[in-house]
Amino acid sequence: MAQLDYAPGTDPREGAIAVIGAGLAGLITAYTLIRDGFKDVQVLTRDGSVGGNWTNDRIYPGLYLNSVHGEYCVSPLDMPKPTSARGRTSGEDVNKYLEDFASTFLSGHIQFGIEVRSVRRRSPGTGWHVQIYDRNAGRTEHREYRRVVLCTGGQSSPKFPPNLSLDAASTAGFKGLVFHSFDFGHRLSDLVVSVPPIDLSSRDAGNTPSVVVVGGGKSAQDVASYLANEGRKVTLVCLNFDAFLAYSKPLPDWVRKSRLLSLFSPHIHLRTWLERFIHTTWLGKKLFDLFWSGLVNDAFTSTHIPPDSILRNTVSPYWHDRVNDEGVPQPNGFHALALAGKIEVVSPAYVTQFSQDGQSVVLDDGSSIRADAVVLATGYHSSWLPMFDEETAEELGLNPRPADSSASYTWDYRTLRDAPPLNPDAKRFSSAIYKGIVPAKNILHRDLAANGAVFSTHFGYMLEVSSHWISSYFLGDAMRLPASPEAALEETERQAAWLRHRYPQVAPTANSSHTSNIGFWGWPQVADDMLEDMGLGVMRSGGSWLTWPFRLVRVGELAGLKEERDARRARVGWKPASSA
Incomplete structure (x- = not known):
């Protein structure tokens, strides 16, 4: 002790x-x-x-x-x-x-x-x-x-990418607003003044004032949706989008407010027979695959996203922690607005810099997008x-401390096979908390x-x-x-190794x-x-083994x-x- x-x-x-x-x-x-x-x-x-x-x-x-x-x-x-x-x-x-x-x-x-x-x-x-x-x-x-x-x-x-920081905007002579999504509530009044609604009577659509939102996560989607619903021209640029859950009708509480999702998400140790069955047996793995593929397919189907849409460029809801719960999709939600063309989406892509013309940003393919304001939903x-x-x-x-490459930990779970590539930072470092x-x-x-x-x-x-x-x-x-601290560090190293297996990205x-x-x-x-x-x-909600x-x-x-x-x-x- x-x-x-x-x-x-x-x-x-x-x-x-x-x-x-x-x-x-x-x-x-x-x-x-x-x-x-x-x-x-x-x-x-x-x-x-x-x-x-x-x-x-x-x-x-x-x-x-x-x-x-x-x-x-x-x-x-x-x-x-x-x-x-x-x-x-x-x-x-x-x-x-x-x-x-x-x-x-x-x-x-x-x-x-x-x-x-x-x-x-x-x-x-x-x-x-x-x-x-x-x-x-x-x-x-x-x-x-x-x-x-x-x-x-x-x-x-808030995290500002160096190439999109306030200093970078000033150096490039960018004339519009630049701020992080963290400050969206603070800066909203400034933004709506700087970027007026789309003028449907204008014939010069190319000069319509617009907002560029950088990022594909929930904050980026919320900001883009709000602005689009307020009549602003919005372009969202990202490498990929968050995964999401969506259903054609509300799920019962025994699905969404229970431990069901946790049953299909392996832990560092498997406490129950049912968890061991799902994650270590051939039949359990089949049920596991049906469960997660069903969640992904239901999300795309419920939001009417076509098979060839770039909106399917999402991370995996199983292997990642970037997952949004959309519930029953709304007609004024992000995916509906994007499908209707009210939010222009550019993906996979990223913004490399502010253009020297003072009113646009440059993408990785060399193209540019007009931007009268840039909202950075770029993390923290x-x-x-x-x-x-x-x-x-x-x-x-x-x-963070350097990962112990000599330590060897094994979790022989069928549901952890075929993992995506390991994030380089996860490979190099471990948390010491x-x-x-x-x-x-x-x-x-x-x-x-x-x-x-x-x-x-x-x-x-x-x-x-x-x-x-x-x-x-x-x-x-x-x-x-x-x-002892040494024993605590040993346990945190084991935890870090587990997280590399469970969330490699x-x-x-x-x-x-x-x-x-x-x-x-x-x-x-x-x-x-x-x-x-x-x-x-533990397991305070009760219930039998089944x-x-x-x-x-x-x-x-x-x-x-x-x-x-x-x-x-x-x-x-x-x-x-x-x-x-």
């Missing part, structure tokens, strides 16, 4: 904790810590309101969650049914839910306008020196915290990078953790389980943990604060591993985790000194 960062006889709940970030990860983490008796929990956010990526000034009309209703909430507060006619959870719904959660449970614990600029260790086992900039007061402050939890996610530091850097200097990041083990929660090199100190770096399709469930794991870790509970180290660990379709298995670490029951994949998963099944942890702690004899 890992050593504690406090002396015997002292209360681990004393001392200030900085929870950095006020999205769902930060809110549920603070809530869990406070309920567990930690006495000074401070949520720090650079924004003026809670929500993270779903703050008031970042959401916009037409923005919806990329998951089914109920997968972006936690057990302390139910999320009301969606207000939109589409039955999808909108940005406005998410924002209101997070604000309601904060006002209900965290009044007085959240500090707004606080930008964390550096986090450095004072000395091993003595806490953290945190430099912040108070945007409200306009001053820099230095604070001391006993523990820090990183809850900033991986979508708060890790949000941890600005907070840690190189020395601290190396000391903690936050940076144990289970996506704790830097392996720092595991003995129990004073630093992250919530939100485990990528999954059910964010609420994963974030809530992770918050309990972190609180137990800080409390010094008896947990299934590596006994994804490099978790490319954005460590977002994908230090990838659960995705297999998030229930990842959550169960964390519950096992705490000595708690019916468990079809039982509905609800965050309500996590509502008693604190009481279960308290009861287990009482059985093994641990008590904080202050309550002895």
Whole structure:
């Protein structure tokens, strides 16, 4: 068991904790810590309101969650049914839910306008020196915290390709707007003024003001769809598109809100007979192939995408984590708009530079496209990078580490055969974040953790389980943990090897604060591993050996985790000194 960062006889709940970030990860983490008796929990956010990526000034009309209703909430507060006619959870719904959660449970614990600029260790086992900039007061402050939890996610530091940066636009003399999709809500009013709607009476279509959206993921598709629905001329340029799920009619909950998808997504270990049958037998592989090919074909059929359409230039929904849940396709959705010619799509292609004419961009084939504005949906850097200097990041083990080429791990799953080529970064580097929660090199100190770096399709469930794991870790509970940093690094290397097998086209180290660990379709298995670490029951939705994949998963099944942890702690004899 890992050593504690406090002396015997002292209360681990004393001392200030900085929870950095006020999205769902930060809110549920603070809530869990406070309920567990930690006495000074401070949520720090650079924004003026809670929500993270779903703050008031970042959401916009037409923005919806990329998951089914109920997968972006936690057990302390139910999320009301969606207000939109589409039955999808909108940005406005998410924002209101997070604000309601904060006002209900965290009044007085959240500090707004606080930008964390550096986090450095004072000395091993003595806490953290945190430099912040108070945007409200306009001053820099230095604070001391006993523990820090990183809850900033991986979508708060926009990534600008060097050839399409603001500096590159200025150097080329580009006259239009250039900004990242992260700022779409902020810049929307500027954009609609700069790029007027299409003039249907004009005979000179070539000079119609237009927007070029760079990227093929959900953000790119959402931005392009919104602008097209508002009457703007839009061109989307990308190498390929996200995979997506779509159906001609709504699927029953026992399909979409159960563990069925996780059954057909192998885990690092196969817990049940049914999983072993699907992933290791000849007949199971046949059923597996029918399942995934059926999902892909249904998506294309439901959206009426012809066999020769470039809209079929998508990544695999099985081998990748770039997958959108479209549900029942809408007539004003991305694929319908693209098929109708209301969004011009250029793929496979990429934008190489801004043209010297100041009003267009150049593609890799040498052609150019008029652009009065360019929206870059080009991904994100890790949000941890600005907070840690190189020395601290190396000391903690936050940076990717060279993959151990001498280690040999084997998973003889039939469903992992015929994998696509391995991403070069995944081959060269491994994450050093144990289970996506704790830097392996720092595991003995129990004073630093992250919530939100485990990528999954059910964010609420994963974030809530992770918050309990972190609180137990800080409390010094008896947990299934590596006994040393070396043992933790060995386990993270094995996890990295697994991810290379399971998601060969994804490099978790490319954005460590977002994908230090990838659960995705297999998030229930990842959550169960964390519950096992705490000595708690798994597969909490119930069911028999045959019916468990079809039982509905609800965050309500996590509502008693604190009481279960308290009861287990009482059985093994641990008590904080202050309550002895």
